[in-house]
Amino acid sequence: MRAIDAGIRVCLECQQLNRAAADEGPIACSRCGAKVHPRRPNTLVRTWALLITAAILYIPANLLPIMTVNSFGRGSPDTIMSGVITLAQHGMLPIAAVVFIASILVPTFKLVGIGLLLYSVQRHQPMSARQRIFMYRFIEWIGRWSMLDIFVIAILVALVRFDSLASIDAGAGAIAFACVVVLTMLAAITFDPRLIWDNTDSETNHD
Template sequence: MHPSLDLIAAQHREDDAPLGRVMECHECGLRHAVPRLADGTTARCVRCGATLHRFRASSLDHAFAYACAGLVFFLMANFLPFISLEISGRVQAASLVTGIFVLYGQGLWELAAVVALTMFVAPGLRLGTLFVVLGGLHLKQPPRWLPQLHRWAVLLGPWAMIEVYMLGVFVAYVKLIDLATVVVGPGLYSVGALMLAIIAAGTTLDTETVWGEFERRGLTTPPPPVDPHRPACLCHACGLVSNLPAGGHGDCPRCGAVLHRRRPDSLTRTWALVITAIILYIPANVFPVMTVISLGSGAPDTIISGVIELADAGMWPLAALVFFASITVPVLKLIGLITLLVTTRRGSARGLRRRTAIYRVVEAVGRWSMIDIFMISILVALVQLGQLATIEPGVGAVCFAAVVITTMIAAMSFDPRLIWDAAGENRD
């Protein structure tokens, strides 16, 4: 166990502050004796730099306020006029969910399900669960099921992609403004405000602070101190470090999740997902992602042809953005995951901190490849004008969405602590 602590903030904690608890870095596996933090301080891993705990005394109140505001904006986005298209006297209006129904109606239920989950269901449930959990903690007698609800709510975080959706709307808007009149309604501005509320709530709230409040309110039992002479592991659900039972298997004493010293079969599962993504990436780029039909004729567009079209129209910044998000990011993510898998399997001890940083980037950027999928959902919702103009989604979009989802799950299944384990840095 390493006793050092790096506090990135004003160094104003009291020297005699009581010991908080043992924490394990979720990225490299190093354990730290983390003291109780003063307001505004952050504890970071001294080995890889990952954030262990960020304490703000008012974080629960601020996150609750952002969740309340986000729910209001979510309702406004669904009930107020969203966006409409006018061309040659024909007007086509679209709501926040019109694209989902159009995709489903054209037989691409898989793509409709992905769009519905990432831009409607996950953000709504994320805000709703935050509202219930943080609001419940303001009650004199909070419900006993709040910790379990919070545990599942955390899983929704990576799948709420409102900020990516907004960028997809912007790309669709730029594609349409030269062809027709696009009218932006208050519903779209509400989505922008919703995006800011979700980002603010996520950055303000610290999971360890929430679990500490659960303990203070008696919703979970205070965990026993960690015995340094017995095997211990990090709970993947709530982040608690606790001793393993004698048999090596058991449940977390704080949240009840099944304990694993490392994610089960991490390398095997990640390899399987990476290979699947590579196979899917070929049809995602070969088959058309959409077909634009104007006056009875049209040509299919692949991802790369869409980038070329933007460049030919002089929209170089937007073309570069789409190229980076839809082509460069998936390729670099696959290369990064393969590099991590190969070097970990070989037990390489070189560049451990750099490889951990690669994992951190791979996990963070993968969701941004959904820009093209969200752009397509907007275009097919707006451009349904019969013989005048119609946009139809293609099977390439389904394959590309599968690539994005598969690589995201692959990054989640990879346990970065194995990088340091293989190099012999985590001997208990």
């Protein structure tokens, strides 16, 4: 049984549980007075919009220079992938690994994962609710590490300043990538995971 079937709704502002009929519209929270909807309004549309925007920005984030490593007065702009290679060539293997995982693996997984969740909920794909909720929780968990490489680049730009000997400058790709990170985080927040269980119930009733 779902909470909505038992006449229980949670206020997303103060987490207060409220009583309401399953087919009743928005109600006022008994504690803070905020509107309590059965499900987040337009959650799928908003999440798709954020996800598509993030996917579009992910292209310039990978094609535009994310940083420039200058050594002895010479240097060339690097994209995310070439930056990983450059860091590895300069002996910064741990930093290169962090940038690769945070800049390539994590954003790709988040984009694909959220897209699969949305598609499976809308199209009633044969995927168990437990698998979907596990994927959602994992996406939320890795979301906190999404800005790690941006912080790494910011620290490198601030610390690696040895005049003509060595310096690191951030590029336009870093801005695009930061936008991708923020948009994917908002997409994960906007998506209502309760739709996963609604979808499962509808599939069960349909079968």
